[in-house]
Amino acid sequence: MSHDATAGDRPHTDTAGTQQTGMRDVPFRGGGFVHRPLGPVAPIVFLVILAIWELGSRSGFISPIALPAPSAAFAALVDLFQTGMLWKHLGASLYRLLLGWSLGSLLGIAVGLAVGLFSLARAGLLPLVSALFPVPKIALLPLFIIWFGIGEGSKVATILFGTFFPTVIATYAGVDNVDRNLIRMGQSFGLSWLSIVRKIIVPGAMPAILSGFRISASIAIVLLVAAEMIGAEFGVGAYILMAGALFALDQLIAGVALLSLLGLCIAWAIGKLEKRLLAWRM
Amino acid sequence: MQLILQNITHRYGGSTVLDDISLTVDDGEIVCIVGPSGCGKSTLLRIAGGLEKPGGGKALLSGPTPEGSLNPLTYIFQDFALLPWRTVEGNVSLVLEDHGIARSERTGIIADVLARTNLSDFAKALPRQLSGGMKQRVAIARALAVKPAIMLMDEPLSALDSQTRELLMDDLVALWTRERFSACYVTHNLNEAVRLGRRIIVLSRRPGRIRDIVEIDMPLAERVERLPELESLQRRVWEIMREEAREADREITDVA
Incomplete structure (x- = not known):
């Protein structure tokens, strides 16, 4: 109403000078707010930053004590590769990561399904999960060392617990979100309980489980490095810690680049998995 | 096989949704259930197919299950499922x-x-x-x-546009002419009801009671030719429903 009143008061005075009466285009007001895919932008941005960084280091603007040049970090990486230590560190890290993450995810999916399907499991386990999820698992590492030993056990356990809780939550939320009508349809055709779970609930919860994987994989990498920094001979985390202790910043940057690459590879793998398992959604 | 609903009464929370509904779906017969929105049509169908337990009354089957029937009571859902x-x-x-x-x-x-x-x-x-x-x-x-021996159809054409609905109605008539399935067909669309129903059961608004039953003897295959006659039937059903629908429209619902 107020719009009408103000507009009606002086309808012509503002535009009187430019009033048009002939045939003209309807002014275009749409467009925007939509993203276009711009393929090569990401690598270009990355390369430009590296180039500026390298130039800054070469010209002496960036002190090598504060930040080594990318070429120095790359040289450290090459050195790591040539001495054969790369595989030793990376192998140890990958072993812990894969074992911890897959065990944690499997257990998490199992418990998440139970919480999603059974009232008793939901009533009994959900408060426990909610209470333990926010505890930083790295704080429990001393406990894990006592329980599982200083070796691989405590590191794997840290990653396992870190990935377990987010997977439980993603899985049971996914089960809760399965279309009730599809379940009712299964019941109306006399499908067995197991068939309904296997053919309707699990595939229906799959999108949520896979996005849970993305989160749990990142958490796993963070915990891996933290656990390796506390007590490990080999592993990317140990390598970074050693480099930091010696102020070998080029090696430190090389180690961080390794971690970043690892994260990218995992994200890519999960993306592939999503494409395969969720092809029906495209 | 016959489906018999005896004195079905059902309540959600405090409010009665269905009140003393009895009806029979005979062999080879399509029974349409129409009623204003929220009158418990879909609940009635869920009770008929054993997906929900009625608060009172019984849903019964009578007669032998046809040979080879894997799922005698089979649903068609509005959202296809x-x-x-x-x-x-x-x-x-x-x-x-x-x-x-x-x-x-x-x-x-x-x-x-x-x-x-x-x-x-x-x-x-x-x-x-x-x-x-x-x-x-x-x-x-x-x-x-x-x-199936009896199809339970819950607004099967309501999610479709009117042209598609017309096409599918023809398909259903052709299918029925070939296979003589029996069906309990819930809809709010009176046109579908008069085109497909042997009997039309009109429910009142909540609590749903049987308001009236309209029998249509015209063979299903002939109906598409005799639309004017159906038109007047449809108007008759609408006259029965009109006040109920108006009242139902003005109600505040507290049950999904």
Whole structure:
């Protein structure tokens, strides 16, 4: 109403000078707010930053004590590769990561399904999960060392617990979100309980489980490095810690680049998995 | 096989949704249930198919189950209820997999029902690639695969646009003429009711009671030719419903 009143008061005075009466285009007001895919932008941005960084280091603007040049970090990486230590560190890290993450995810999916399907499991386990999820698992590492030993056990356990809780939550939320009508349809055709779970609930919860994987994989990498920094001979985390202790910043940057690459590879793998398992959604 | 509902009464929380409803679906008969929104039509259908327990009264079956029927009471849902991750044939296969049928026999049944619903070319398509009408045809094919004795149809055409609805109605009439299935057909669309129903049961607004029953003797196949006669029937049903619908429209609902 107020719009009408103000507009009606002086309808012509503002535009009187430019009033048009002939045939003209309807002014275009749409467009925007939509993203276009711009393929090569990401690598270009990355390369430009590296180039500026390298130039800054070469010209002496960036002190090598504060930040080594990318070429120095790359040289450290090459050195790591040539001495054969790369595989030793990376192998140890990958072993812990894969074992911890897959065990944690499997257990998490199992418990998440139970919480999603059974009232008793939901009533009994959900408060426990909610209470333990926010505890930083790295704080429990001393406990894990006592329980599982200083070796691989405590590191794997840290990653396992870190990935377990987010997977439980993603899985049971996914089960809760399965279309009730599809379940009712299964019941109306006399499908067995197991068939309904296997053919309707699990595939229906799959999108949520896979996005849970993305989160749990990142958490796993963070915990891996933290656990390796506390007590490990080999592993990317140990390598970074050693480099930091010696102020070998080029090696430190090389180690961080390794971690970043690892994260990218995992994200890519999960993306592939999503494409395969969720092809029906495209 | 007959489906008999005896004195069905049902309440959600404090409010009565269905009040003392008795009706019978005879062999080879399509019974339409119409009523204003929120009168408990869908609840009644869920009770009829054993998906919900009535608060009072009984849902009964009488007569022998037809030979080879895997799922005597079979639903067709308004939202089609197809698994989006299965192809058309996968969706039909789903309802056969729990019955211990050999794979070769299963593929035979699937090919047969897809042919009967003119879907053979779409066997490998995913639901998202199909139009609403095609999706409902898949759901009908799936229902036919288990050889139902009585189809329970919950607003099967309500999610479709009016042209598609017209096409599917023709399909249903053709199918009924061939197979003489019996059906309990819930709808709010009076046109569908007079086109398909042998009997139309008009429910009142909540609590749903049987307000009136309209019998239509005209053979199903002839109805498309005799639309003016149906028109007047449809108006008669509307006259019965009008006040109820108006009141129902003005009600504040507290039950989903």
